[in-house]
Amino acid sequence: MKKYVLKATALAIGALVGGSAVADTNLDTGTVTGGTYAKELNYNSISPSTGTAITATPTVTSKLGFGVSAGQNRYIRVNLVGAKFHGGLTAADLVNTSRAFNNTVLAAGGQAGDSYAIFQVTADTTNGNQASDVVTFKPLLGYDVTSGNANVQVQFRLFETATAAVANTDSTWLYAASGDLLQFATGLQFSVTGALNSTADVAQSFTKFKTVAGSGKISDTLAKLGQVTSSAVTGVLNATGAQVTYAQLVGAGTTTPTGTKVVLKGDFSAAATNGVFLATDAACSTLVSNVAAAAAPTATGADIVTGANPLTGAYVCYATTGTTPIVASSYTAAVAYANATNSTTTNPSAQNLGSIDRDGTELLAPFATINSDYTARVFLTSSHTAPAKVTVKAWFADGSSCAAQALPDLKPGTQQEYLIKDICPTITGTAGSNTTRLSLRFTIAAPKNTVVGSYNQYNNRIDGAAAGAYGSKTTDMNGYVLVAPAAN
Known part of the structure; x- marks a missing residue:
């Protein structure tokens, strides 16, 4: 006895019809057509959950899969994986659209909260039913989704006896097909x-x-x-099947x-x-x-x-x-x-x-001093073709600051010296005081990469040398290259 198992794999989002686009599952072609449901919503109304069941139910289509002689009984079992029936089913929820069954009875399951239903079908009394007959399943009261909005699957299985349908053993079905019933995506x-x-x-x-x-x-x-x-994403649905x-x-x-x-x-x-x-x-x-x-x-x-x-x-x-x-x-x-x-x-x-x-150029001197024992200065060198305005702002180690002020223009093609003591002349500081240490931000109205700078300081009072002289120890001179701010 040959058995067939078909899986639904593809998703096609269709146009909204009358404000909704309910997804339909065709187990023979392995497709789901229509819309997906917004995964953000809660579709489980079974207490203690407070969600809203999906009531825009899709139609599940499958071939009968195995012929039935005239007047013979067979059993079709529909299983849900990840959902339960929101309301009770009736025999009218299962229909042979190719050649009507002589009789259909809901034999087991199919009640609100069940995840399966077994239908006893009696073949057409004149011609029976063919394996290619198309059977549709559509529960009008909808589904409570219990999968956490992972895709819900439906299984269609044809059995010869009621006992086999109840046991639901893989080796006993005459035909089986399965696929996605409800699909979910972000809304x-x-x-x-x-x-x-x-x-x-x-x-x-x-x-x-x-x-x-x-x-x-x-x-x-x-x-x-x-x-x-x-x-909201177009084509994604809410519980009623309308655009979310x-x-x-x-x-x-x-x-x-x-x-x-x-x-x-x-x-x-x-x-x-x-x-x-x-x-x-x-x-x-x-x-x-x-x-x-x-x-x-x-x-x-x-x-x-x-x-x-x-x-x-x-x-x-x-x-x-x-x-x-x-x-x-x-x-x-x-x-x-x-x-x-x-x-x-x-x-x-x-x-x-x-x-x-x-625009322009900004350069930082993270450390400078106005301690009277030192001469400290900044050198700026411009390769720009025009004079550039220079402004500077200072911040001191004790939290005070000096208002931004203009310095002499930086001349093109020259190196220019700016003494630190001239930047904030009203703050003189004393040796050992935090107000003698400061940082500086220079702003130069010249294109980036046309100005470089360096900081330099030396001790005024070495070996009795007069103030302002280099003294006898060149090792007391130090400096560093000015840096650009990270965001500049």
Whole structure:
């Protein structure tokens, strides 16, 4: 006796018909046609679970698989793997669409909460039924999914006797086929597109954006970083077989941290009031409806609460004060979901959004001193073709700082000396005091890679030498090369 086992393997997502696209399983061709169900939802209503059973039931199609003589009885067993019947079946749930059975009886199982059903079928009393006859199974009350939303399988088995059908032993069936009954996929999609770079203008002390072709600049104080999409996946279904909606998956909370939010990482320390927001247009002129700007952007990021509002290509916009220096930074975007009722979501990974850099050159002197026993200076050398403005800001070891100030322009093609004691002349310090140690950031209005610098110091008072002299020990002179900030 030859036996056949067919497996369903492929998935084709079809068009929605009348607002739904119920997946149908054809065990003869091994395909499932229609939609998949959102894996985030709970489809198990069996207590203590509080989910919603899938009531848009698919039709399972299989050939009878073995001919039956006129008036003879056979037994068709339908098994579910990963699901249970949501309500009781009737004999009408199993139909021979090629040549009707003379009689069909639900012989065993098939009650609410069962995972199997046995139908006794009596062959057509005139011609019997052929192996190629098409049998369909469609329980109208649906399924409770117990698999944790792993794909649910259906097994179709034809037996000669009731005893064999109850025993459900592999060696006794006349024909068997199986395949996926219900398939699941994520109902949420998140993407970032159109990542853009903008440039903070050194000539404006980095307080404004510079016009650069192809950048995200909109105005001197406004730039867009890229676009984000967070929405439901087309073709993925809910329990009724209709297109799942974003609000069915995502919580509608409106306050951080309970609301669904776009999570932005990067430096927003120059943001104006309500300066980080989502817009519907590339000019950042129209805010996304029902979505407020980030409440408190910081130097590490900003959160924009969106609630149950889907986003389609929303622009991430960054408005600055026009007075606070814009920090060079790269940015990422992600979404932190709040769950809707009976939904369990998984937050997507962050994706690269956009970036801001600074034109000009920045160089750091991590250590310098204004101790009166030393002469300390910085040398800058420019290969640029024009004079470059130089500004410097100092931070001292005791936590104090010196306001940024202009230094003499750096002349093209020259090496130029800047004495440390002239940078913060109002802070003199004393030997051994923390206020004699400082770090410096030089900002030079010249293209990157055209300026190099070094720090140098030497002791003024060696072996009785006069102040300002090198003295007799050149080993007391030391220095290092200035470094560029990591983000520059």
